[in-house]
Amino acid sequence: MSIGFFNGEFIDIDKAVIPIDERGHQFGDGVYEVVKVYNAKPFLIDAHLERFEKSASNISIKLPYSLDELKKLILEVIERSGIKDAEVYFQVTRGIAPRNHLFPNVEPSFTLTVKPARKVPEQSYEHGVQTVIAEDDRWAKCHIKSLNLLPNILAKQNAVEAGSFEAIFEKDGFIAEGTSSNVFVVKDKVLYTTPLTSNILPGITRAAVLQIAREKGIEVKEEKFTKDFLLNADEAFITSTSVELLPIRSVDGHLIGDGAPGAITKALHQSFKAMC
Template sequence: MSVYDYILTHTNFVRKDDLKYPFEERGLQFGDGIYEVIRVYKGQYYLIEEHVERLYRSAEAVKIDIPFTKKEMYSHLDELLRKNSIDTDAKVYLQITRGSAPRDHAFPSNTTANLYAYVQDLPRKMDIMREGVSTITQPDVRWDWCYIKSLNLLPNVMAKQTASEAGCFEAILHKDGEITECSSSNVYLVRDGKVYTHPAKKNILHGCVRMKVEHFCKEEAIPFIEEAFRVEDIQYADELFLSSSTAEVTPITKVDGHLVNEGKPGPITRTIQQKYEQDAKIEEASSIFAQEV
């Protein structure tokens, strides 16, 4: 996928070929930064308020001063889509680091944060959302503050790569057998008509789509229980699904080679997928249900 021409930085809009950072950049050297991935449908942001709020929470947690007010951030992000003439399904990647300074673990003084944001096309992943995905379980070796959406993603990358090498879409992470989340998504277990997921504590990312899943469940009178389940509970699951800004709501039909619900997406997962499409104003022709008989 190619990146569109214009990139938003902490000073102005620049063409991607003109973007240059010094080699002493704290995001590169320390992972000293934060980021967001924001979904766009037909040129319109989805859940942008939730993403911007989380961005500023992450910045506050790691003591990074964002060079824009929230009002300016919204304006600049809108302008980013306009400048690139976005009217399709896409995603915006936004990253802020502490800045560029001589390498030292301690925070540099009088350093301006580096910021950039860019747009990429992102068609909906129709096949996996209709049919479901295979996953594996992996130990969760990440740090304890995963609620901060930081650039320190090497454990996530390694888990995702292990899943990829096993022919799977995702890695379901666990600490001492207790499921936390996936390498790049939140995960849910359905049993006896109830949806279970890890509580929104510091050791998981408080996903923007996760918040919507909770809301959808409440609208449909589906019990949403913030209670961690264990690896051994998966074999008794009626359904499993995951959520993220890029994968939306996706059924999990296989874990460690074992089928979930005979390898078919379940009714509660389907209900939440329908609610998501309605909330995101997905056109009927683009619905994952459009071609189902």
């Protein structure tokens, strides 16, 4: 069953617990993580926890638990839930205090939920998904996994309403990332992805795919590329915790390659699933 946890107490997932003066609620003043659980085991949990701590530090929030304590809590929540294939969502905010832009002198607020993992239709992996390009109008610190996701939400909603699965952000003439994913391109058997800067999130699945590619002897280039380069790719795919590795069939109606998932994409996903 789905379970919630709020500031030291296990709660029913539907219980109302967020006070009006919660800074995450009023300002989006916090950061979050999502961990995928396979067969009751959280995947790449240490990497997620390290990114969580780094994101919190980047906005001057001290975590209320050590990383070891968080790991034990996550394992306990998974066991309590009994869900074998799950998603664990957790966030920390600056706390509960009367609304004021200045930092309050209060304890951070921590929330966690565990729910059944969201499923991507198998046909999306077999045939790939449609995507669209969107102007990147987000803030300048996208490497922080912040609760401030309104531009991502609007771009994703526009993409879905246009019949696509994902919107891919373009900034200053170069591809950045998706609204909730990192973007990869295969050209002449070389794997390309946008380099890590403050313009994109350092994806945990992104890092795992790069590791797998290097282990398989695939040449990897972390460098900027344009929309035209993406449109003329032999293969392309997106990665994230929830979708794993998902082939891109088209961008703005333009087929990538022959429109079918390519050999390198398939091989990387197969190896990733084995890693899971």
